[in-house]
Amino acid sequence: MVKLVLLHKAESIYDDEPDVVYDFPRTYLKAVTEAVGDWIIYYEPVKAGPRGYFAVARIGKVIPKPGFEGRYLALIEPGSFLPFDRNVGRLQDGRPLESALAEADGTPRKGGAIQLAVRRLPDAEFARIVDLGLPQDLERIDAMRYGPGDGFHEEGLPFTRPVVERLTHRPFRDVAFRRKVREAYDYRCAMSGLRLRNGGGRPEVQAAHIRPVAQAGSDSVRNGLALSGTLHWMFDRGLISVAEDCETILVSRNKVPGEVVGRLLPADGKLMRPVHGRDAPHPENLRWHRENVFGQMLMDAPASWDGL
Incomplete structure (x- = not known):
C-alpha cells in the first residue's frame, strides 16, 4: 500500500465527489491501485482555489468508470473522509511539504511533478500534513476556545496519538x-x-x-x-x-x-x-x-x- 496526494478541482471535467469517489484517467491506475486500503490527502491547486491540502480519506476500491473508456473510479471507504480543520498551503517557510516537489536544496520545483494529479506521499510527509491540518490536540483547542472546558487544563500537555x-x-x-x-x-x-x-x-x-x-x-x-x-x-x-x-x-x-x-x-x-x-x-x-x-x-x- 502507498499513501497519495490527489488533486481535486471543483469544476474539472472529472466527476469527483471527495467523500465518495475520485475520477481519474488510466495514467494513474497503477499508483491508485497500490493505494487501495491506505490513506490519501486531497489537494486543491492554487489556480483552482485557496484551500491547498484540505481533506483526508481512505481508498476502499478501484473500478473502471462505466461508459468511459480509459477512466477509473477510486471509491472512498465510507466514514473515512474528514476535512481539515485548517487548510494547509503547499509551501511552509518557502519550502514544499512534499519532497517530490522540491529541488535538492529544498526550493520549490517548477512544472513536472507539481502538475501530476496523483502523487505518491511518504508516510512522514503524510503525517506532517495531517498534523498541520488536523492538530493532534484539536479536542483540547476546541474545548479551550471559549474558556476552560471540563477535564482540560491549560498547563496540561496534549495527548500524542498516532x-x-x-x-x-x-x-x-x-x-x-x-x-x-x-x-x-x-x-x-x-x-x-x-x-x-x-x-x-x-x-x-x-x-x-x-x-x-x-x-x-x-x-x-x-x-x-x-x-x-x-x-x-x-x-x-x-x-x-x-x-x-x-x-x-x-x-x-x-x-x-x-x-x-x-x-x-x-x-x-x-x-x-x-x-x-x-x-x-x-x-x-x-x-x-x-x-x-x-x-x-x-x-x-x-x-x-x-x-x-
Whole structure:
C-alpha cells in the first residue's frame, strides 16, 4: 500500500465527489491501485482555489468508470473522509511539504511533478500534513476556545496519538466535523437563521449529520447542517427535512403544531445557505434523509411543545 496526494478541482471535467469517489484517467491506475486500503490527502491547486491540502480519506476500491473508456473510479471507504480543520498551503517557510516537489536544496520545483494529479506521499510527509491540518490536540483547542472546558487544563500537555489512530477515533472526528459545519454556516442555525451564544460566548448551534455515519454517511461538510438543539432533535426524528430544491424546509404537519413552526422557522420557509457554495448540502444526502427519515420515525413519547 502507498499513501497519495490527489488533486481535486471543483469544476474539472472529472466527476469527483471527495467523500465518495475520485475520477481519474488510466495514467494513474497503477499508483491508485497500490493505494487501495491506505490513506490519501486531497489537494486543491492554487489556480483552482485557496484551500491547498484540505481533506483526508481512505481508498476502499478501484473500478473502471462505466461508459468511459480509459477512466477509473477510486471509491472512498465510507466514514473515512474528514476535512481539515485548517487548510494547509503547499509551501511552509518557502519550502514544499512534499519532497517530490522540491529541488535538492529544498526550493520549490517548477512544472513536472507539481502538475501530476496523483502523487505518491511518504508516510512522514503524510503525517506532517495531517498534523498541520488536523492538530493532534484539536479536542483540547476546541474545548479551550471559549474558556476552560471540563477535564482540560491549560498547563496540561496534549495527548500524542498516532496519526492514523487519530483519524479513526470517533470523538476526534466528531470535534473536527462540528467545527467545520458550524464555521460553514457562520455559527448560525441553517433553519432558523439565529446565531445564539451562551454567557461565555460559546456558540449554541450544533452540527447535524444529514445521513448518519452509522448509515454510511460521511463527515463531509456537505453531509452536515448547523442546527439549534431543538431543530437538530426534530431533524433526526424526521419531523423536518429539506425538499428536492435543496432549500425549502419540509415539516411533518401531522406531528408538529403550526404555532411551533411559526416560532422556530423563518417566514419564507427556506434553508440558509452556507458561506461558500461548495459547502452546501449535497442533494443526494438530502434525498436520503427525505426517503429514509422524514415522516417515518415514531416518537418515543408524545412531544411536548409547551416550553417553546
